[in-house]
Amino acid sequence: MAYAKNLEEIRALIASHKRWDLLFACVGVVALMIGVLTFVALFADMAIKGVPRLDWDFFTSFPSRRAGQAGILSAWVGSCLVMLTTAFFAVPLGVAAGLYLEEYAPKNWVTDIIEINITNLAGVPSIVYGLLALGLFVYQFGFGQSILSAGLTLALLILPVVIVATREAIRAIPQGIREGAYALGATQWQVCKDHIIPYSSAGILTGVIIGMARAIGETAPIITIGALTFIAFLPPPPVKAEPPFVSFEWLTSPFTVMPIQMFNWTSRPEAAFLVNAAAAGFVLVLMTLAMNALAIYIRYRLRKRIKW
């Protein structure tokens, strides 16, 4: 009798534990769905409101006081130029720093401090970078409220991302490859140049794209350094007809970027501007999504292809 009763209890216990199991799996799916559905709602909301506004004129017009005629020409040109400057500074610096830390740096307290610094930098709010840039680039160095300042600020912001990605890509290369090259008499620089950098390039590229996708959506630091919200002209073109053909005047020109344009439109009371904001937001989201998707795709390819 006691035995049977005991068995009943154990069965009930197991059943209740299994119910908990099932319940948690359901809660997990619901939580996941909240995230995914928010994303879908966000995207759909903007697509419904914004897509009718998207046409050729929207991309080729300057911002205007009349919502119907306003466009994002100066914003997307500004975004592209700022991104170019950012990549120009962040990629070489980040890759070099990552390479140095992984391949050259001795393990001592100096590298320890640098490492802790890099991890901490990633946690600093982006607006603090903006303040730093406002004091340092805009006033101390006298770059003014220019594309150069913005590019440098964003470069600073994504530097930790690039460095961490570089280090991880380099760390994934087996030691045997380095030893093989050294055994053939290669110097350390030859090993880096001919083996380490080529093999880690896809991983580095992923990190750079993710960093750039983050930089293109950053609004706060650029507002802080004082991007103007109403720009009805383009920076001077980088290519000229007469020698020396390339001009860097655009670096010092005032500018606006996509997120700031959108912020400006969002903070206006008229409904027509909100439609513009939705359209600009849609373009912005598409750009960042495309960049992120590219990074995910490269990582996926990478994981499949490389077999040491």
Next chain:
Amino acid sequence: MLVKESVQFFTHVPLWDFLTDTQWTPLFDDAHFGIMVLLSGTITSSLVALSIAIPLGTIIAIYLSEFAPFSVREVAKPFLELLGGVPTIVYGYFALLFVTPILQWFYPALPGFNILSAGIVMGIMIIPYVSSISEDAMRAVPMALREGSYAMGATRFQTATRVVVPAAFSGLASAYILGISRAVGETMILAVAAGMQPNLSFNPLEPAATITAYIVQVALGDLPHGSVGYQTIFAAGLTLMLFTLLFNIAGHMLRKHYREAY
């Protein structure tokens, strides 16, 4: 840089006033500099965001690492990463024009700018950061621990909550800390959706300005270089920076304290 400008600021405004004054009106003639006002906005919005991000992020991480079949995980992870990649200004727009109307439908007295909707959207934005780091931490727990637990007759839920989560606690702690620093430093969502009215209140249903929103507000207007108003944003930024630094150090210590070696 921050310290230099802030020191200039504190020569104008005594530190004690900065910490205790209950008004923040630096641009008026009758200037008051009470950082508490901005801090209350920051704390309230962060609390709202974290009360969403931490439970949801943890549940998603546990689900993805212990329960979900392989195919779900392969689809869900990139999706969450995309969620984290959406520009914050877009989230701000979403909070103001999509979430706030929905909340107003439930609670009609809600003002157009409020901390609640900004906080909710901010929480959703932080979910991917929390969940992906927590999941990595849980996946790093050796399989043998789980197998031991299953062998004792534990269910998956029991294994997850009593074996995997304690073993991965240092990773979870750093995920939470990162979430907190993101929430404290988040700018655009709050600047767009929470309004810019400095307001000493911990009620999430009211509009309020945070430290970050104040910096944006000042930067949008043209303040002359070197004025007290210009220096306030550096003082505010320094406060923000100290806050996140504090959390980072706390996280570092937590990690050290709870690190499990296998």
